[in-house]
Amino acid sequence: MSDQLSRTHQKTINADISAVIVKVDEAIGRNSTNSYTRSALREIREELAELKGKVEELSKSTSVLSPREREILLALQSGATAAAIARSFSVTEPTVKSHMAAIYRKLGVNNKTSALSEAVKRGLLSK
Numbered sequence: 001m002s003d004q005l006s007r008t009h010q011k012t013i014n015a016d017i018s019a020v021i022v023k024v025d026e027a028i029g030r031n032s033t034n035s036y037t038r039s040a041l042r043e044i045r046e047e048l049a050e051l052k053g054k055v056e057e058l059s060k061s062t063s064v065l066s067p068r069e070r071e072i073l074l075a076l077q078s079g080a081t082a083a084a085i086a087r088s089f090s091v092t093e094p095t096v097k098s099h100m101a102a103i104y105r106k107l108g109v110n111n112k113t114s115a116l117s118e119a120v121k122r123g124l125l126s127k
Contacts, residue, residue: 029039
């Protein structure tokens with residue numbers, strides 16, 4: 001499944017969960033006199049909210065790097081500098097730094113060490 005399609009599915013699932021949460025909230029309001037029903041609906045709402053959080057986390061973790069970004073990340077893991085990576089891939093150093101900025105953004109970090117750590121945590125790199 002393509003990354004774009006996967007993200008589209010995740011957004012759809014998240015929207016569906018949100019709609020169900022709204023319906024549960026409405027049902028809680030309608031059944032305000034039945035404490036068992038209210039309690040059960042609140043539990044369902046909590047579980048849906050937890051599920052929504054998991055879908056959001058999945059969405060973040062599957063914000064997949066491009067093939068070039070993966071290559072640059074591997075080169076960074078081996079200790080290469082931006083200049084060395086640029087020479088290796090026959091591109092300019094600013095191009096490599098642009099890829100690095102995209103990697104940091106996609107992984108939600110702001111430096112090389114954090115990017116490598118996060119990539120290992122997400123299974124994008126091996127230790």
